[in-house]
Amino acid sequence: MPQTPKPPSQRRRRNAGQAQWRELPAEGRRGSAPPLPGEGWLESTIAWWATIWASPMATIWEDADLDGLHRLAQLRDAQHRGDLPISGLAAMQALEDHYGLNPKARRMLQWEISKGQVVDHPARQSGPARKLRAIKAK
Numbered sequence: 681m682p683q684t685p686k687p688p689s690q691r692r693r694r695n696a697g698q699a700q701w702r703e704l705p706a707e708g709r710r711g712s713a714p715p716l717p718g719e720g721w722l723e724s725t726i727a728w729w730a731t732i733w734a735s736p737m738a739t740i741w742e743d744a745d746l747d748g749l750h751r752l753a754q755l756r757d758a759q760h761r762g763d764l765p766i767s768g769l770a771a772m773q774a775l776e777d778h779y780g781l782n783p784k785a786r787r788m789l790q791w792e793i794s795k796g797q798v799v800d801h802p803a804r805q806s807g808p809a810r811k812l813r814a815i816k817a818k
Contacts (some may be wrong), residue, residue, distance in 0.1 A: 687792045701790045704736035725757040737780040
């Protein structure tokens with residue numbers, strides 16, 4: 681099995697092969713998602729559609745990708761309804777891989793999400809760390 685290249689930030693020689701990697705903006709795509717065709721979509725599919733179109737990967741997609749993404753939405757909708765045959769899972773995974781919708785696919789496509797400013801969210805802190813932060817804030 682061929683090994684995927686490491687992202688430039690993880691290489692020892694960071695200048696080697698950097699031109700092959702594409703950095704995607706961490707803030708994702710701006711604007712509203714294109715409409716899903718037809719009617720009767722599950723709420724979970726509509727929410728997923730909005731999520732993927734706000735993702736960093738959506739900054740790379742072209743108008744020509746809409747048909748494939750619509751197909752993926754149909755497969756996902758059918759899966760959530762319990763109407764997708766087992767063979768449809770392979771088609772779903774292939775489309776997810778093609779559009780960079782999982783970490784392994786992004787690595788194979790050589791897409792790296794830029795590292796934005798890291799914000800330590802107070803809700804993620806537990807016990808003593810949260811209390812110490814509250815004391816410092818006063």
